[in-house]
Amino acid sequence: MTATTHGLAKARRGVAPGGPGRTPKKHTRTSTLKAQTTRTFFWLLLPSVLLLLLINGFPLVYAAIQATHNGSLINTGAFVGWDNFVDVLTSPGFWKAARFTLVFTIVGVFGSWAVGLGLALLLRTRIPARGLFKVLLLLPWVVPIVVSSTAWNWLVATPQSPVPSLFHALGLGTPLFLADPTLAMVTVCVFKVWVSFPFMMMMSASALASVDENIYEAASMDGASRFQQFTQMTLPLVARSTYISWILMTIFCVNDFPTIYLLTGGGPVDATTSLVVFAYRTVFQNFQTGPGVAVAFLMTLTLVIVSALLYRQIRKAGVE
Amino acid sequence: MRTTRTTFTRRGFLGLAAAAAASPALAACGGGLGSSAGGSTIKFWDMPWSTPAYNTAAKKITEAYAPSSGNPKASYQTIQWSNFYQTFSSAIASKTGPAVSTGGGFQAFQFDEQGQIAHADKVIAALKKNGQFDDFLPGVLDAFKSDKGYVAVPWQLDMRVLWYRKSLFDKADAAVPTDWPSLLAAGKALKKIGVIGFSTGSGAGNYLGNHFMIAMMINNGGGVFTPDGQLDLLSDRNVEAIEFVSELVSNGVIDPAAVSYTTDNMDTQWKNSKTGYGLYVTGLPQRVGDTSGDITAASPLTGPHGDKATLVFPNNIMMYKNTPSQASSEAFLVYYLGQLKHLWQQKLMNAVPVFKSITELPEFAGDPNNVKIVKEYQPIAKTFASRGTVLDANIAVLDGGQAINQFTQTILTGKSDAKSALKTFQSSLQSVIKS
Numbered sequence: 001m002t003a004t005t006h007g008l009a010k011a012r013r014g015v016a017p018g019g020p021g022r023t024p025k026k027h028t029r030t031s032t033l034k035a036q037t038t039r040t041f042f043w044l045l046l047p048s049v050l051l052l053l054l055i056n057g058f059p060l061v062y063a064a065i066q067a068t069h070n071g072s073l074i075n076t077g078a079f080v081g082w083d084n085f086v087d088v089l090t091s092p093g094f095w096k097a098a099r100f101t102l103v104f105t106i107v108g109v110f111g112s113w114a115v116g117l118g119l120a121l122l123l124r125t126r127i128p129a130r131g132l133f134k135v136l137l138l139l140p141w142v143v144p145i146v147v148s149s150t151a152w153n154w155l156v157a158t159p160q161s162p163v164p165s166l167f168h169a170l171g172l173g174t175p176l177f178l179a180d181p182t183l184a185m186v187t188v189c190v191f192k193v194w195v196s197f198p199f200m201m202m203m204s205a206s207a208l209a210s211v212d213e214n215i216y217e218a219a220s221m222d223g224a225s226r227f228q229q230f231t232q233m234t235l236p237l238v239a240r241s242t243y244i245s246w247i248l249m250t251i252f253c254v255n256d257f258p259t260i261y262l263l264t265g266g267g268p269v270d271a272t273t274s275l276v277v278f279a280y281r282t283v284f285q286n287f288q289t290g291p292g293v294a295v296a297f298l299m300t301l302t303l304v305i306v307s308a309l310l311y312r313q314i315r316k317a318g319v320e
Numbered sequence: 321m322r323t324t325r326t327t328f329t330r331r332g333f334l335g336l337a338a339a340a341a342a343s344p345a346l347a348a349c350g351g352g353l354g355s356s357a358g359g360s361t362i363k364f365w366d367m368p369w370s371t372p373a374y375n376t377a378a379k380k381i382t383e384a385y386a387p388s389s390g391n392p393k394a395s396y397q398t399i400q401w402s403n404f405y406q407t408f409s410s411a412i413a414s415k416t417g418p419a420v421s422t423g424g425g426f427q428a429f430q431f432d433e434q435g436q437i438a439h440a441d442k443v444i445a446a447l448k449k450n451g452q453f454d455d456f457l458p459g460v461l462d463a464f465k466s467d468k469g470y471v472a473v474p475w476q477l478d479m480r481v482l483w484y485r486k487s488l489f490d491k492a493d494a495a496v497p498t499d500w501p502s503l504l505a506a507g508k509a510l511k512k513i514g515v516i517g518f519s520t521g522s523g524a525g526n527y528l529g530n531h532f533m534i535a536m537m538i539n540n541g542g543g544v545f546t547p548d549g550q551l552d553l554l555s556d557r558n559v560e561a562i563e564f565v566s567e568l569v570s571n572g573v574i575d576p577a578a579v580s581y582t583t584d585n586m587d588t589q590w591k592n593s594k595t596g597y598g599l600y601v602t603g604l605p606q607r608v609g610d611t612s613g614d615i616t617a618a619s620p621l622t623g624p625h626g627d628k629a630t631l632v633f634p635n636n637i638m639m640y641k642n643t644p645s646q647a648s649s650e651a652f653l654v655y656y657l658g659q660l661k662h663l664w665q666q667k668l669m670n671a672v673p674v675f676k677s678i679t680e681l682p683e684f685a686g687d688p689n690n691v692k693i694v695k696e697y698q699p700i701a702k703t704f705a706s707r708g709t710v711l712d713a714n715i716a717v718l719d720g721g722q723a724i725n726q727f728t729q730t731i732l733t734g735k736s737d738a739k740s741a742l743k744t745f746q747s748s749l750q751s752v753i754k755s
Contacts, residue, residue: 073409074434093722150584157523157585158577160594178523178580179733265524268579269729270722284405285721286752287430 067293073283077290084290085298094295096270097278101254104189104274108253109246111193116200117242120208121234123201141198149262152191153178181271184264188272192259196252200245207241208234240314247310254303275299360644362394362652365408365418367401369476369635374668381659391648399423405430412436412640419643420653426704426716428464428472428638433713438639438646439469446654447473455675457694463634463703463711471711472636473653475660476671479697480531480631482618483604488515488596497597499622500564507573510596516589517573519598521581522728527720528583529728531631532599534704536561539620541627543706544718544749551753552707553746554739560624562731562738569734579732590615602693603670617689619696632701635671672698714753723748 067084071077088094119137123130140148156163156177168174177187211234219229235242257276260266266273266281273281275295283292364382368375375398382396397418399407404424411417412431424430431437444461447453460474484496494509495502507517522529537543542557552558568574575581581589589595591608597618601607605615620628637656639649663669665683672693673679679694704715718724727745730736736744 072434073406074413074431074436153524153582153585157580157582158589159575160589160592176577176580179577181733184580262524264580265526265725267522267524267725267729268733269726269735281722284403285717285725286723287405287717288752 063293066289067297070290072289084294088291088294097273097275101274105250105253107189108192108196109249112196112200115197117204119201120204138198140195145258178264179268181268184268184271188260188263191263203241203245207238211237243310243314247307250306251303361392362648363418364394365397365399365421367399367422370668377663377666377668385652385655391651392644394652415642417640419649420639422637425633425635428636429711429713430716432471436640437471438641440473441469442650443473443653444470455677457674457676457698460634460674462709472638474634474636474674476635476673478633478635478671479602479701480535480599481602481693481697483600483615484597484618485615487614496618500624511572516575516595518568519586519595521578521586522732523580523582526582529732530724533728535631536565538629538702538706539627540623541625545705545708547707549708551746551750553742558742559738562742565731566738579729602672617692628700629702630697632703717753
């Protein structure tokens with residue numbers, strides 16, 4: 001007996017909705033097909049699931065072990081329960097980093113979105129050399145972060161750098177963009193917006209491309225102003241893409257290590273230390289593996305919550 | 321039958337696919353558990369200590385090693401500085417690490433604490449036999465002798481040296497500093513002509529600011545630790561030293577933007593004649609491409625109580641317990657130490673060698689700055705362990721850690737007085753070091 005006929009025979013032995021003893025052939029066949037399809041999907045998915053478990057699950061479990069032990073990268077050490085989490089959550093350094101991460105993320109997400117959307121709208125208009133502009137505007141995203149951070153450092157780091165020199169020439173003093181804690185925070189956030197806006201521009205441009213131009217013509221005939229068209233038509237129509245790009249950019253910002261570390265190293269005086277920089281320093285400079293991994297866990301938890309909230313917004317918008 | 325065959329084929333395919341997908345991952349897991357370091361060779365891991373030509377030369381030396389019969393040959397691998405501690409830790413944990421390596425200045429002590437280091441007492445004994453032991457510069461071995469034995473063997477000294485640009489001192493009509501008051505006076509004079517009076521930095525990846533702070537403490541007879549290794553940051557000598565640094569900051573002798581300077585920024589300022597004086601690594605003229613002789617090593621400063629000292633990082637070679645043969649690791653290390661002179665003969669190293677014979681080589685002694693550094697700086701050089709003499713794993717936490725970075729940046733921004741900053745430094749450090 002083949003597997004299929006064996007399955008059918010099994011199905012025939014069951015009690016069908018048509019009453020005992022009767023065999024609702026059509027329904028059984030559908031159920032069997034469904035079961036077979038499910039089995040096929042199961043077997044097709046199994047390798048991927050196993051790989052995911054190996055690639056993601058193992059490090060996650062190992063990290064959980066490290067977060068609850070007081071060891072090093074080599075030796076796990078003794079079990080300390082929640083102590084590492086308590087230590088981290090009662091550390092002023094953690095909360096200072098959390099505050100900067102929040103600011104950095106808000107500015108990074110909404111700043112890059114605003115610039116990206118604005119440029120995407122601009123690129124829909126008839127401007128000369130639009131293709132060239134598109135390519136040039138992608139450069140900040142394409143250029144390796146090591147190169148762009150070096151370039152920004154050259155632009156702003158010393159009083160002799162071009163930007164402070166320009167300010168000086170304009171009689172605006174010589175601002176120390178990376179030496180003053182407040183200015184360093186501003187500089188890092190602006191740098192993040194500069195690096196990220198091309199991604200937002202691409203997301204917005206693809207969403208705008210799917211919007212039918214005719215509705216704008218209809219709205220104009222109904223007397224809607226440009227601003228009304230933007231706020232009441234464009235924004236709702238690209239809402240799905242916007243929420244998705246916010247989720248992605250939130251994850252990018254919270255996990256962003258090189259943008260900050262290469263430009264300021266988290267300084268001056270920890271002014272630009274984000275949670276991921278804090279975690280890195282805790283593990284690799286203070287050699288406290290457990291607390292460092294605990295910070296990473298707390299970050300993951302926060303990201304999951306934020307992402308879930310934004311997904312709910314997508315569902316509410318009826319665009320999942 | 322067709323259905324059966326189809327089902328079987330599909331399942332068979334899926335099974336094979338799963339097996340094929342899983343086997344590299346499982347092999348990766350298993351490989352780490354089963355393999356031993358080095359296999360049939362002595363794996364030597366080295367860092368990019370200089371230009372790529374250095375690593376090429378070091379590789380040649382390693383591959384030229386001809387072991388006595390029965391002993392394995394050696395292989396060479398360059399490990400990048402980026403995330404090096406993670407690289408070593410992961411390799412050691414998975415037993416795929418090196419048998420012998422260079423590395424971070426205090427790495428040997430960290431891994432020794434975790435039971436991974438093979439002590440070098442037999443290497444020292446062999447060096448005594450072949451005469452190299454007596455060739456070490458005075459005091460360089462002392463820092464590596466723990467209660468249990470020699471944790472590693474030094475091979476080069478990363479010294480902090482005071483440099484000055486002669487033409488700028490002439491222009492400012494200032495005398496080269498010999499003590500703290502003359503440093504302040506010269507700094508003010510240099511500032512008047514629009515250049516940096518004392519160069520330092522604490523930007524991304526730049527630890528020279530940290531080194532300057534500790535160098536000033538030990539130049540005043542202080543230091544981070546007591547002779548028996550206890551934290552001692554609030555000593556009067558340390559407070560006095562940091563008060564002087566704050567004075568340099570408040571007088572603008574140290575650039576207000578120094579807190580954010582990377583080593584690239586500092587190099588550019590030295591190169592462009594924007595810096596008159598400062599603490600830097602050995603070989604500064606070569607580093608910034610100055611062949612005019614205008615950048616010269618200054619003499620060490622005398623502190624207000626007559627102390628003279630500078631900071632040194634004795635870079636070292638360590639051996640690991642996970643080796644195909646401990647005797648072979650030792651034999652290779654003895655061989656390698658005997659070949660070090662080639663690196664200086666080829667002018668590939670800017671650091672100070674640990675062997676007197678190498679300091680006398682014409683390729684090294686031909687540079688008057690080198691001669692001055694060996695003569696005036698090496699005898700007074702002290703490590704981060706100062707006022708203690710022996711290094712340990714706690715020094716690694718101090719070097720480049722959050723506590724010292726925050727302290728240095730606080731002082732360089734002038735945001736706090738010396739005592740408060742030292743107090744915060746002490747408590748931050750206390751919370752992360754092991755007592």
